[in-house]
Amino acid sequence: MAFSVIGLQLVSALVSATFLFLMASGLSLIFGVCRVLNLAHGSFFMLGAFLAYSVTQVVATSLGTFWLALLLVPLATALLGALLEIVLIRRFYGANLLVQLMPMVALIYIISDFSRFVWGVSPGSVPVLGLFGTVSILELTFPAYYFVVLLASMVVAAGLWFVITKTRWGILVRAASQDREMSAACGVNQTRLFTTVYALATGLAGLAGVLAVPISGASLEMDMTTVVNAFVVVVVGGMGSVLGSMLAAILIGLVNAFGILILPQFEMTFVYALMALVLITRPTGLFGRE
């Protein structure tokens, strides 16, 4: 196999991994701290994509409006996430897993119908890919935008690492995800902590939506496909571990990109086979705790 082919698949794998990471890290964070499966995570991703579409529609689509969307939309989804946590989600902490799923499924339907009402049934497009130009790597021109996405997710990963390991808030998050009762007994204001975790995670999902919209457009069905993929990453990486999500996203990106070179007919099998393998050998995921 030519070296250039391998090099290209490597770059592809990293690009695919960025979106998986942005979605999975938030999902994992919410599960680790709040102990709920945020099934509606893909809905925030979809909202992010549609909001970015609206922002770029208000003025003409240009790089400037896209940057504006990149700045504003994650804040908007974070705010919405915080609001929903306060109004709805927090009432289900500690409830039976199946009971927790109900408000999540309701949220998915509500956000989906809301989006249909606001944006209609036609998908939206933010055609800025071309505005970023191209980069030539190994006799192939790669769209430069992909490196913007790569860079953005590296900044997010570094930022997450810093916040979680170096700040007081991060210490509280880690304490709560390790032993919730003990941290509560030590006087940690859990109510506020959970709201901020929810806001951060849904903000990340919104960011992923904005970053994805130039590549895939905004459409009503993107919520479910995205959340399913993110779940696979979280399961492989370990529920509650942000580092696990990052490594699992890269691993899945690599398995997918090189799997299709070897046996393209079985593309879907590789990722799920990896998940099965991890579940058999390490049921809590690569970095999960018991």
Add this chain to the structure above:
Amino acid sequence: MSTKSMWVLVSLIALSSLNLAAAAPSGEPIVLGEIVSQSGPFAMFGAGHKGAQLAVEQVNAAGGVLGRPLQLLSHDDKSNPAEGTKLFRELASKNVLAVIGNSPSSVVFAANPLALELKTPYVISMGYTSVFTDKFSHRYFFRTITSDRVFAYAIAEHMAKQPATRYCTIGNDFAYGRSITAAVMGRLKELKPSVQIIPGCEFWVPPGQLDFTPQITAIMGQKPDALMFGGVVAISSDAFVKQAKAFGLFTKMVGVHPSLGMPTNNLGLQKADLPEGIMTGSDYPYPPVDSKANLAFFKAYKERWNERPYEVSAHSYATVYLLAKTIEKAGKVDREALVDTLPGMQFTHPSLGDASIRTIDHQSTSGWWLGYLAWDEKNNVVGLRDIKYMPGSNYLPTAEELRKIRGQ
């Protein structure tokens, strides 16, 4: 109030609001049931209702059918087969002459056997799957549009005349994605034996996939002459086209997709998203086909609904006119008489011209427009350039082929 007197009242109200000229239809309306996807993933098929409604209003303004007004009784199947069958039973039990359908194939699959069971004509203007008119064909089932076999064979015939021989394929991994890829590539190999799919260059992605980066780089690494991506549909096709454009994929190879030119297949694409070099097709190409019938339809539709028609709008519009003509010919409002009269009926489709309903499988002889994907500057939508018409009768199965397919 009895149902009958209610219909009279409803039609009176409808009539009084229409302010018609001399030949206003009178009497009990002839009711057509309609099952249409107004919500769910196929909600854009709701434009089919608008086409049907426009035709009903035009027919009534011109004096109705047999002197009686036409009326639509329309219901939303929510893109859901279970809902579709429920609605079909409901409509069949009412005083409807026939049920027209603007739904995805999954709904048609479920409702088709009911038409036979309940002896109610089911006339669909969406759902291209060939199997409805070959294996599952029956007395009460009609399709006023072409089948996927026609556009697969038409594009294969076109590509067989092109120099490309080394192909890659990519498709969503579900029934339609697999069958359209097999149909186009199979026909292409029959017509041009030198055509081959490069080993290891056949990709299947989950329906709804949005990221195609690894597939695109892998395909570029294989350097094929052409990429058949007709199995990539719905939200996947928007995403794929955008990414192909960003990578310049179709500057290096020809893209082949039989149905990307259909308005409901490219709603999420803007001018800057469109790559050059995709050979595709449509049954309602933009700019609108320059025929008297189509321009009149296009203008009337825009005036009535303040939006442009999709292919499904034109299909259901043609269907209502076909049914009106058939009822006139049958001379009475009766389900069995309608079913007896429909086979062989001639009708005119706005963009596809004159066609007829075949007696052997109850589908339309209308064909398919082929062309290169291009932006329609005037209407500001995705369109086709250098279009040519491929008549359906060239590609539809013969009576003998049908017997073989049906195992008779």
